[in-house]
Amino acid sequence: MSFAKFGKVSYVSETKLQEFETKLEAGKIMGTKCKKCGRLYFPPRADCDCMKGEMEWVELSGNCKLMTFTTLHFAPASFRYEVPYTLGVAQFEEGPTVLAPLSKELGEDEIKIGMSLKLVPVELMGGRMIYELKKLESQ
Amino acid sequence: MEDAQVTTNEIQASIVCSATHYDKQRTPAGVIAEYLGLNPQPTFNVEAVCASSGVGLRIGWSFISSGLHDTVAVVGFQKMTELSSAEVQEVMGRSGDVMWESPFGTTMPAYFALYAKSHMQKYGTTEEQLAKVAVKNHFYATKNPKAMFQEEITVEDVLKSRMIASPLKRYDCCANSDGAACIILASEDVARKVTDTPVWVAGLGLASSPMALTSRGPSYASFDCSVNAAKQAYGMARIKPKDVDIAEVHDCFTITEIINYEDLGFCERGRGGKLAEEGQTYLGSKIPVNIDGGLLAKGHPVGATGASQIRTLVKQLRGEAGETQVNGAEIGLAHNLGGIGMYCAVTILKT
Numbered sequence: 001m002s003f004a005k006f007g008k009v010s011y012v013s014e015t016k017l018q019e020f021e022t023k024l025e026a027g028k029i030m031g032t033k034c035k036k037c038g039r040l041y042f043p044p045r046a047d048c049d050c051m052k053g054e055m056e057w058v059e060l061s062g063n064c065k066l067m068t069f070t071t072l073h074f075a076p077a078s079f080r081y082e083v084p085y086t087l088g089v090a091q092f093e094e095g096p097t098v099l100a101p102l103s104k105e106l107g108e109d110e111i112k113i114g115m116s117l118k119l120v121p122v123e124l125m126g127g128r129m130i131y132e133l134k135k136l137e138s139q
Numbered sequence: 140m141e142d143a144q145v146t147t148n149e150i151q152a153s154i155v156c157s158a159t160h161y162d163k164q165r166t167p168a169g170v171i172a173e174y175l176g177l178n179p180q181p182t183f184n185v186e187a188v189c190a191s192s193g194v195g196l197r198i199g200w201s202f203i204s205s206g207l208h209d210t211v212a213v214v215g216f217q218k219m220t221e222l223s224s225a226e227v228q229e230v231m232g233r234s235g236d237v238m239w240e241s242p243f244g245t246t247m248p249a250y251f252a253l254y255a256k257s258h259m260q261k262y263g264t265t266e267e268q269l270a271k272v273a274v275k276n277h278f279y280a281t282k283n284p285k286a287m288f289q290e291e292i293t294v295e296d297v298l299k300s301r302m303i304a305s306p307l308k309r310y311d312c313c314a315n316s317d318g319a320a321c322i323i324l325a326s327e328d329v330a331r332k333v334t335d336t337p338v339w340v341a342g343l344g345l346a347s348s349p350m351a352l353t354s355r356g357p358s359y360a361s362f363d364c365s366v367n368a369a370k371q372a373y374g375m376a377r378i379k380p381k382d383v384d385i386a387e388v389h390d391c392f393t394i395t396e397i398i399n400y401e402d403l404g405f406c407e408r409g410r411g412g413k414l415a416e417e418g419q420t421y422l423g424s425k426i427p428v429n430i431d432g433g434l435l436a437k438g439h440p441v442g443a444t445g446a447s448q449i450r451t452l453v454k455q456l457r458g459e460a461g462e463t464q465v466n467g468a469e470i471g472l473a474h475n476l477g478g479i480g481m482y483c484a485v486t487i488l489k490t
Contacts, residue, residue, distance in 0.1 A: 007242020011233065043239040043353060068260070068359050070252035071305045072244065076229035079244035087249055089352055089359070097353040099240050108305070113260045130243070 005129050009078045016046035019057065024121045024129045031096060033058045042096035062119040064090035066133070067097065071108050084108075090117055090133055103134045110135075140212075143323035144333040147176040150323070151208040154199050155184050156191035156215040157442030160230050163221050171214055186442075188234060189391065191215060192320070193445030193475030193484025197343050199324040209326045215446035216319035227315050234478040236351040248312050248392065250479040252304035253352065255394035257359035259306065264412035266306050269393040270297035271415040273310045273435055276390060279422075280432030282462050287316050287438035297393075310435075311393040318440030320447040336457045341470070342376025342487030344368035350481045360409075364483035365402035365476060372472070372485040373404075380404030383487075384468040385455050386426060387448035389476035390433040399474055400428070403485075422463055430463045445475035445484060456490045
């Protein structure tokens with residue numbers, strides 16, 4: 001099953017989590033939850049680390065708070081035309097965390113640790129799918 | 140080998156440590172053992188990214204303490220100049236989770252910058268305090284003929300240098316480099332036979348943290364694997380942080396050195412920036428740290444770094460460090476962090 005459309009550059013093409021990409025295309029941010037121990041995962045995992053449970057897909061609100069961020073001015077070869085770009089780690093209101101790019105509509109001086117953001121699916125040119133952290137009012 | 144007074148046929152196994160994804164040579168233990176004349180003895184590669192030779196030392200120690208071998212060579216090396224800086228960043232970006240993090244263009248400086256921003260927010264650490272670490276390590280590099288950078292820099296030089304991943308600037312980052320370092324480990328009997336000044340492994344710690352940043356938190360201001368590895372090493376050596384006379388800590392970035400001060404117990408949590416600002420990690424102050432130039436100014440040939448830290452400590456504990464000698468140094472600590480903080484090896488040496 002293909003996972004080749006996820007991310008600005010893909011390093012993984014096959015996964016048991018292919019459905020994540022399909023749901024992302026449908027506008028949904030999905031995590032997985034263990035039916036046995038109840039642990040919620042984002043990024044989603046196909047197996048719980050309790051090693052007992054079956055997993056189910058759960059939609060996340062996307063509402064989150066920024067924990068930390070950085071703006072890159074020097075990038076890997078495949079990202080050299082993208083600089084500067086900002087990456088952040090944010091915590092969902094449901095608990096798990098995500099590492100994601102911050103939308104370019106956010107100026108670096110507007111970005112503050114602790115600010116509320118929303119993780120939203122974004123389709124790039126060529127049909128690639130990513131998610132981005134956006135300002136709440138821009139929804 | 141000349142320094143250890145052993146010959147190649149006395150070395151019973153070699154452990155070759157490198158982050159093999161930088162190497163053009165596949166499975167480099169083969170060519171290195173051949174070149175050093177270490178065939179037909181056992182040889183193999185150990186990879187734990189930047190902590191490769193710290194981990195190699197632990198394996199060598201286990202070989203000797205199990206009685207399997209009496210003398211083992213731990214060879215750390217890296218040849219990074221075969222790749223361009225952007226290609227190296229591409230490889231390094233893949234030190235994070237390739238499924239969920241690398242697809243967004245992560246780099247090593249970016250990962251540590253995320254820690255820097257978090258530490259600054261939580262404890263009020265400043266860019267000037269980060270710069271002080273670079274200034275110190277460049278100062279000591281001028282006293283180490285084997286260091287890559289041989290010029291002193293100022294706080295202003297650091298602050299004005301090119302932004303790499305905010306708040307980390309060019310001088311907050313270590314340099315990719317080529318290099319090698321070798322540790323000869325021997326059993327007590329062999330060591331006493333070949334030298335009057337043996338240096339003993341008193342404590343070892345090795346721990347791991349989740350690779351994905353999203354599996355860490357809630358704040359990004361400490362490396363759990365460092366705290367855990369240090370606890371093990373201090374326990375085994377039966378010492379406390381204040382007993383350490385000289386430390387080599389993994390300063391891949393200035394922020395890392397500051398966090399390491401705290402994780403290793405050289406200061407209270409949150410006081411790492413202050414320790415740097417007050418110059419408390421210079422020779423002659425509270426605890427001399429990285430007075431060989433550290434990764435920032437000596438260079439960071441990934442697989443060689445852990446072994447190079449041990450070399451510095453051995454010189455110090457034997458009283459052979461010249462201008463940078465810590466008077467009466469008896470206990471040295473090496474802290475070797477792997478990748479984005481998922482492996483950490485702490486080694487305590489004693490005279």
